Amino acid sequence: MKSNRDNTLCEVPIETREGRFMAHYSMQGLAALCFPESATAVSRKAQEVPAQIEQWHRLTSKALMQVLDGGKPAELPPMDLSAGTPFQREVWYALRRIGPGETRSYGEVAQAIGRPKALRAVGGACGANPIPVLIPCHRVLAANSRIGGFSGGLDWKRKLLANEGARVSG
DNA sequence: AGTTCGGACCGTT
DNA sequence: AACGGTCCGAACT
Numbered sequence: 001m002k003s004n005r006d007n008t009l010c011e012v013p014i015e016t017r018e019g020r021f022m023a024h025y026s027m028q029g030l031a032a033l034c035f036p037e038s039a040t041a042v043s044r045k046a047q048e049v050p051a052q053i054e055q056w057h058r059l060t061s062k063a064l065m066q067v068l069d070g071g072k073p074a075e076l077p078p079m080d081l082s083a084g085t086p087f088q089r090e091v092w093y094a095l096r097r098i099g100p101g102e103t104r105s106y107g108e109v110a111q112a113i114g115r116p117k118a119l120r121a122v123g124g125a126c127g128a129n130p131i132p133v134l135i136p137c138h139r140v141l142a143a144n145s146r147i148g149g150f151s152g153g154l155d156w157k158r159k160l161l162a163n164e165g166a167r168v169s170g
Numbered sequence: 171a172g173t174t175c176g177g178a179c180c181g182t183t
Numbered sequence: 184a185a186c187g188g189t190c191c192g193a194a195c196t
Contacts, residue, residue, distance in 0.1 A: 087181060106189055110180090121181040123188045128182090142189070149188025157188090 007031060007080070010049055014061045016068055018159070023060050025053045029078030030060055032130040035152045060134070067133050070163040072100050079131060087118075091125035098139045101164040105143045127151045133160065145169040 007026045014021040019036030049057070056077040063073035081089050090113045097112075098104055104112070106126070110119040126137040132152055138160040142148040146169045150157035161168055 085182075110189090115180080117178090118180045120179060120187070120189045124181060124186090125188095127188050137188085140188080143191085147188095151188070154188095 007083070010047060010053060012049060012053070012057050014057075014064055016065060018068055021064060023057060025056060026080045026082075028080035028082065029056060030131060030134075031080040031083070033060070033064070033132060033134060035132070035156060063134055067100070067136070067160075068163060070100055070165060073134070076134060079135075081130070083130060084125075084128065087121065088125040088128055091122055092129055092131075092135050095126070095129070095135050095137055095140070098136055100136075101166050103139050103141050103145070103161075103166050103168075105145075106140055106148070107143055109140055123149070132156075136160075139164075139166065141168065 008024040008031055009026050010024075012023050012025065014023060021036060022034040023030060024032035024034070059075055059077040063076050066073045081092060084092065091109060094109055094112045105119075106122045107116070107119040110116055110122045113122075115121075122140075126140055127149070129135050129137045129151075132138065138150060138157045140148065145167070147154060147157065158168070
């Protein structure tokens with residue numbers, strides 16, 4: 001995958017009804033959000049969390065729950081997307097304008113950022129999205145309104161879309 | 171209706 | 184130079 005320089009300051013778990021997510025923070029904000037992994041279900045001891053990050057984490061947790069409930073987050077934490085390329089950041093920013101229950105195709109996203117022919121690269125950028133769910137890459141489907149792919153596993157993509165009442169062909 | 175195939179296109183490694 | 188979370192049309196079943 002991406003072996004980017006890990007600028008993570010600390011990792012803080014989020015317990016949800018869908019399992020335990022893990023949020024990674026840097027000095028700049030939320031840098032990554034990881035789906036629950038059954039393998040790494042070891043409980044780690046509470047670590048010292050800077051007050052600033054604790055505040056961000058409250059926003060992250062709340063926003064995550066809201067999206068899992070099919071709603072729109074009231075407020076998002078600051079995000080550190082410095083690991084991405086300019087192109088990827090453009091795509092990620094465009095994804096944030098897709099509301100719950102809405103979907104776009106990879107081609108439509110490509111068009112939205114002014115590169116109608118870069119639809120394939122958009123798929124790559126979605127796969128490199130470090131903050132799934134909050135940056136809703138799951139709302140991007142294939143052109144025929146079919147499911148398309150998902151780095152976190154298609155089960156998650158289907159579940160997230162179903163929670164939002166989005167329609168997927170198939 | 172559904173499926174496979176081939177080429178075209180673009181960013182990343 | 185090769186690989187993807189693609190797309191489209193054509194040619195099938």
